[in-house]
Amino acid sequence: MKSGVEVLLKDGKYYLSDDILLSDLQLKSLEEHGDITPPNSAPPGPELKVHPVTGMPLSADAGKAVGQYPTSYNMWAMVRYVYGPSLSSVQREIMRLAIEHWEANSNVRFYNATGMPTVDPTYGFAYPYIEFVNGNDVNSSQIGRNANGGRQELKIQSASWAFPEVVGNGIHELGHAIGLDHEHNANDRDNFINLNLNNVLPEKRYNFNRRTTNYHQIGAVDFQSVMIYDSQAFASSPNLIVMTRKSDGSTFSGNDVTSGTDRKWVNNLYIPYIARSDVYRELADIVYKTDNTVMTAQERQQFQAQLNNGNPYPPAGGRIPNDHSRYQ
Numbered sequence: 001m002k003s004g005v006e007v008l009l010k011d012g013k014y015y016l017s018d019d020i021l022l023s024d025l026q027l028k029s030l031e032e033h034g035d036i037t038p039p040n041s042a043p044p045g046p047e048l049k050v051h052p053v054t055g056m057p058l059s060a061d062a063g064k065a066v067g068q069y070p071t072s073y074n075m076w077a078m079v080r081y082v083y084g085p086s087l088s089s090v091q092r093e094i095m096r097l098a099i100e101h102w103e104a105n106s107n108v109r110f111y112n113a114t115g116m117p118t119v120d121p122t123y124g125f126a127y128p129y130i131e132f133v134n135g136n137d138v139n140s141s142q143i144g145r146n147a148n149g150g151r152q153e154l155k156i157q158s159a160s161w162a163f164p165e166v167v168g169n170g171i172h173e174l175g176h177a178i179g180l181d182h183e184h185n186a187n188d189r190d191n192f193i194n195l196n197l198n199n200v201l202p203e204k205r206y207n208f209n210r211r212t213t214n215y216h217q218i219g220a221v222d223f224q225s226v227m228i229y230d231s232q233a234f235a236s237s238p239n240l241i242v243m244t245r246k247s248d249g250s251t252f253s254g255n256d257v258t259s260g261t262d263r264k265w266v267n268n269l270y271i272p273y274i275a276r277s278d279v280y281r282e283l284a285d286i287v288y289k290t291d292n293t294v295m296t297a298q299e300r301q302q303f304q305a306q307l308n309n310g311n312p313y314p315p316a317g318g319r320i321p322n323d324h325s326r327y328q
């Protein structure tokens with residue numbers, strides 16, 4: 001494109017990297033500015049000090065993972081999703097288990113809106129939501145919430161029942177949907193990874209472009225991250241090595257579950273809400289702090305009060321069902 005950024009056109013859709021689908025707004029911004037976020041909508045680089053929505057201070061050690069620069073336009077309160085009609089029962093199970101992994105280990109929360117209205121009945125705006133669809137041989141997702149609102153797609157491969165790798169795919173794609181990027185695309189990854197692009201076909205090399213603006217990242221590349229690919233990713237023939245650790249030249253594999261630093265990135269930026277029909281912001285029993293430790297009961301209650309104009313007590317009867325195993 002005219003900005004010089006390489007993207008992949010596949011089946012009428014544009015991808016920034018192998019599995020990162022671009023929204024129309026992101027594509028336009030890439031074309032005009034060379035970045036998926038327009039300039040001045042967010043400061044560049046890792047200087048984020050407070051939460052973009054709550055204004056609360058973030059840990060100086062705010063997750064050694066890399067992701068989009070968070071704003072109130074690209075993050076979720078709860079991640080609204082639907083199971084699409086094209087999914088196989090195995091694909092539904094993959095996504096349900098992937099959601100359970102994130103919810104059991106971090107502050108991010110998902111809301112199952114399968115079969116529910118896609119437009120707010122009172123105000124008429126389109127709810128932002130993810131539809132999980134059958135990707136055939138493809139896994140893909142957008143990064144973060146689509147700033148336009150409305151539907152965005154997450155594709156999940158049709159796969160035989162092979163644990164844990166297939167659930168790892170779901171966890172990885174949900175990682176993109178909540179804002180995480182690939183570790184091997186981090187701006188400073190060359191400090192941690194030896195990259196041999198001679199072993200990658202020219203048309204695949206865009207998968208190793210660095211993310212140079214509008215990212216949020218502190219610290220080193222995390223080799224335990226669910227967002228890193230293995231040493232042979234996109235190798236032009238099976239025995240070739242593309243990436244090794246800079247520290248000792250060793251190879252590494254991908255990961256099927258989140259690392260502590262993946263979770264730190266998320267725990268800094270998400271708040272674990274319980275689905276309610278009213279405006280009260282009720283917290284889940286377990287709330288992670290920015291260092292991945294769990295808030296005490298007292299800390300949790302103080303935080304809940306802070307989120308609700310000083311009132312720590314949720315009104316009775318406001319909770320609504322939110323069952324991740326409801327498929328229609």
Ligand SMILES: [Zn+2]
Binds near residue numbers: 172
């Ligand atoms: Zn990915």
